[in-house]
Structures are given as C-alpha cells and as structure tokens.
Amino acid sequence: IRQICVVSIMESIGPECTKAKAAYESCFNTWYTNKFLKGAPDDECAPLFEEYQKCALAAVQKKGIKLEDLRFDHSLFDTPATDAKK
Secondary structure (H helix, E strand, O other): OOOOOOOOOOOOOOHHHHHHHHHHHHHHHHHHHHOHHHOOOOOOOHHHHHHHHHHHHHHHHHOOOOHHHHOOOHHHHOOHHHHHHO
C-alpha cells in the first residue's frame, strides 16, 4: 500500500509571493533538519528569504497596509515574573 502525503502551503499575503514563500520554506525546513540541528549554523536559505521578504513587503505596501500597524506589542504578554527579569 502506497501512502501519499499532501502538504498544503499557506498562501502569502500576496498571491504573487506564494511561490517564493514555498521555495524558502522548503529550503529552510531541509536546512534546519539536515544541517542546523547537526551543528552547521550557516543559513544557505538567506537569498530565498530575501527574495520572499522583498515580495511580501511590496504586497503589503500595495494593499496599503502600514508596517507600523503590523508590529507585535510584546508588552501585552508581559507578566509580573517577566517584568521582574527586566
């Protein structure tokens, strides 16, 4: 019996970026599993990430989304224990 595994890739913010996102994620997953976890820290997927990031940023701007609106506010999750460490 042969099993087929179908992996669904979440689309990017811009459909034109989905192919670049998939290429980066595939590279990253392979690198992380086969190299990083075995002690090779150099990220050979950086050029693919830069290509995807450039496309995604252009898609965000094209949609009129302000990057400052996307910033994550970590202070919403600070706890007294977390604050004491600061």
